[in-house]
Amino acid sequence: MVVEDESLIAAHIQRQLEACGYMVSALASSSEAALQRAAQIPLDLALMDVRLTGGLDGIETARVLREKFNLPVIYLTGNADDLTLERAKATEPLGFLLKPIEERRLYSTIEIALYKHRMETRLRSIERWFATTLKSIGDAVIVTDTKGVITFMNPIAERLTGWRLGEATGKTVGEVYRTVNAETRTPIPSRVNEALLEGVTVNPISRTLLLSRKGVEALIDAIAAPVRDRSGNITGVVLTFRDISERERVEHALQESEARFRLLVEGVHDYAIFMLDPDGGVTSWNAGAERLLGYRSEEIIGAHFSRFFTPQDVRRGQPARNLELAAAEGRIEDEGWRMRKDGSRFQANVIINTLRDESGGLLGFAYVTRDITRLKQAEKQLKDSREQLRALAAYLQSVREEERTRIAREVHDELGQALTGLKMDLAWLDKKFAEIRNLPVVRPLQQKTREMPEVVDGIISTVRKIATELRPGVLDDLGLEAAIEWQIQDFQKRTGIRCEFTSNLKDIRLCPDRATAVFRIFQETLTNIARHAGATRVNIKLEAGGGKLLLEVQDNGRGVTARDLSGSRSLGLLGMRERAVMLDGEVNIIGRRGKGTTVGLRIPLIRPGDVTSR
Numbered sequence: 067m068v069v070e071d072e073s074l075i076a077a078h079i080q081r082q083l084e085a086c087g088y089m090v091s092a093l094a095s096s097s098e099a100a101l102q103r104a105a106q107i108p109l110d111l112a113l114m115d116v117r118l119t120g121g122l123d124g125i126e127t128a129r130v131l132r133e134k135f136n137l138p139v140i141y142l143t144g145n146a147d148d149l150t151l152e153r154a155k156a157t158e159p160l161g162f163l164l165k166p167i168e169e170r171r172l173y174s175t176i177e178i179a180l181y182k183h184r185m186e187t188r189l190r191s192i193e194r195w196f197a198t199t200l201k202s203i204g205d206a207v208i209v210t211d212t213k214g215v216i217t218f219m220n221p222i223a224e225r226l227t228g229w230r231l232g233e234a235t236g237k238t239v240g241e242v243y244r245t246v247n248a249e250t251r252t253p254i255p256s257r258v259n260e261a262l263l264e265g266v267t268v269n270p271i272s273r274t275l276l277l278s279r280k281g282v283e284a285l286i287d288a289i290a291a292p293v294r295d296r297s298g299n300i301t302g303v304v305l306t307f308r309d310i311s312e313r314e315r316v317e318h319a320l321q322e323s324e325a326r327f328r329l330l331v332e333g334v335h336d337y338a339i340f341m342l343d344p345d346g347g348v349t350s351w352n353a354g355a356e357r358l359l360g361y362r363s364e365e366i367i368g369a370h371f372s373r374f375f376t377p378q379d380v381r382r383g384q385p386a387r388n389l390e391l392a393a394a395e396g397r398i399e400d401e402g403w404r405m406r407k408d409g410s411r412f413q414a415n416v417i418i419n420t421l422r423d424e425s426g427g428l429l430g431f432a433y434v435t436r437d438i439t440r441l442k443q444a445e446k447q448l449k450d451s452r453e454q455l456r457a458l459a460a461y462l463q464s465v466r467e468e469e470r471t472r473i474a475r476e477v478h479d480e481l482g483q484a485l486t487g488l489k490m491d492l493a494w495l496d497k498k499f500a501e502i503r504n505l506p507v508v509r510p511l512q513q514k515t516r517e518m519p520e521v522v523d524g525i526i527s528t529v530r531k532i533a534t535e536l537r538p539g540v541l542d543d544l545g546l547e548a549a550i551e552w553q554i555q556d557f558q559k560r561t562g563i564r565c566e567f568t569s570n571l572k573d574i575r576l577c578p579d580r581a582t583a584v585f586r587i588f589q590e591t592l593t594n595i596a597r598h599a600g601a602t603r604v605n606i607k608l609e610a611g612g613g614k615l616l617l618e619v620q621d622n623g624r625g626v627t628a629r630d631l632s633g634s635r636s637l638g639l640l641g642m643r644e645r646a647v648m649l650d651g652e653v654n655i656i657g658r659r660g661k662g663t664t665v666g667l668r669i670p671l672i673r674p675g676d677v678t679s680r
């Protein structure tokens with residue numbers, strides 16, 4: 067663009083420019099026109115008359131063009147006075163051309179101006195990039211000149227030193243960057259001078275504390291590096307430093323926690339705790355491991371952990387399988403036989419935890435194991451003794467049941483017969499008395515004899531009752547269903563609680579022992595209802611199907627509580643459960659508060675001795 071208020075000169079310059087191969091996109095005769103054109107079309111350069119008439123003069127216009135449009139300007143001057151020239155220089159023009167313009171000068175001035183402009187633009191963008199970088203990096207940066215005077219400081223350096231860039235600029239580095247030895251607290255020079263004098267990068271030798279303007283202390287890591295120009299001359303120093311207090315604290319805490327953890331693990335005696343590498347090589351060993359497995363740390367580290375397995379397990383590939391499984395699942399628990407150094411075996415409980423790094427790479431395994439041989443023995447003893455107790459209880463039950471049956475029979479038969487005999491004797495006596503009834507002494511005797519059979523009848527019925535209670539004959543004679551029905555009738559009569567009974571048992575009969583056990587469970591259930599439930603109705607269901615027998619007794623009473631069920635004094639319930647176990651079955655008791663209790667007995671039906679049809 068050519069900005070010239072004299073149109074003849076403007077046209078002349080345009081011709082000259084075009085002759086040199088340039089394109090003139092715009093001619094402007096005033097400042098406003100120039101600014102308007104610059105806003106409308108992209109331009110590379112403006113040739114500007116220093117003395118524009120009207121509006122802004124050439125110098126002012128050039129300043130606006132430069133600031134607003136980054137457009138470089140070459141001034142065209144006639145014989146300018148010194149003052150105007152000074153003002154023009156201050157706007158940093160890229161060149162001057164004296165009117166009238168020589169064509170050769172025109173070309174070289176324009177080319178130099180364009181080149182300078184390109185360079186300046188690049189430099190500015192590099193400077194901006196550099197400043198932004200320095201602002202955003204995590205390290206503190208202070209830049210000095212060759213005398214150690216501060217010329218730049220980034221925000222982190224401002225924060226750590228407590229000085230603002232504006233305040234620090236012009237001060238020597240020693241005033242702003244004050245450091246002491248962290249241990250002795252003697253001042254440490256910044257070493258900027260060393261960098262300046264010796265031209266080498268210097269690190270502080272000791273642990274350095276930076277003291278901020280307000281006295282805040284920070285442990286730092288610092289480097290001073292000289293800056294050189296192209297020909298190798300030192301032009302200043304860059305001092306870079308960072309706050310390492312937090313890093314030191316974390317490192318220290320980590321070390322301490324590691325040490326504590328190691329002490330803890332090493333001190334454990336009852337558990338073998340050790341680490342394996344990903345292939346199963348032992349990498350650490352604690353006191354418990356030495357005690358349990360018999361190897362000292364120095365003999366076992368580096369060895370493969372498969373030596374703790376029995377030869378059979380090793381042949382079966384157990385060690386490798388354990389690690390594969392642990393790697394896949396993260397954690398596994400295993401129980402089995404393991405071997406000590408001396409070849410003796412023990413039963414072990416083993417927990418393997420897989421260790422992985424942050425990106426999931428396998429680091430190894432943490433292995434925790436303990437000897438459970440005695441535990442296993444105790445478990446077996448407990449199981450055996452429980453089984454023995456059960457057998458004893460079963461035996462006692464059956465003996466008791468036999469005894470009851472025998473006594474019931476004896477009471478019923480012997481006592482019954484004796485009483486019947488007694489009744490017959492009384493009848494005989496009565497007859498004899500009738501023959502001699504005229505004797506006055508006989509009458510009261512006869513009277514007594516006539517009353518006595520009634521008493522004997524009473525005794526007979528009591529004896530029957532006792533016999534039935536000892537062992538209801540109906541159970542032996544007619545089977546479980548009939549016995550239950552009979553028991554229900556008796557229960558209703560005695561308690562007045564309404565009972566409903568459904569059964570599909572029909573022809574199925576259990577062997578006598580099993581029928582007795584079910585019947586006794588049922589009796590205890592009814593006794594409990596009478597004693598504890600406060601019920602008004604009871605539903606009883608006897609069902610056979612799918613190879614199972616189900617007896618369900620449901621009352622509408624207060625409902626048995628969890629505490630009742632777990633109470634150690636609940637011998638009735640315990641007896642029911644034990645009997646069910648002897649039948650290979652189970653009892654389920656469910657209580658719902660205020661709604662009632664349901665007792666369900668389930669036993670398998672097909673047993674040797676169970677008769678499935680009469």
Ligand SMILES: Nc1ncnc2c1ncn2[C@@H]1O[C@H](COP(=O)(O)OP(=O)(O)OP(=O)(O)O)[C@@H](O)[C@H]1O
Nearest residue numbers: 594595598599623625626630636637638639640663
């Ligand atoms: N049908 C029921 N309704 C409500 N509570 C019940 C019922 N059956 C049992 N319980 C509760 O469960 C407890 C335990 O019953 P369990 O038969 O074991 O003992 P018990 O009847 O008290 O004594 P026993 O040893 O003479 O049978 C009872 O004390 C009672 O509180």
Ligand SMILES: [Mg+2]
Nearest residue numbers: 593594638639
């Ligand atoms: Mg009871």
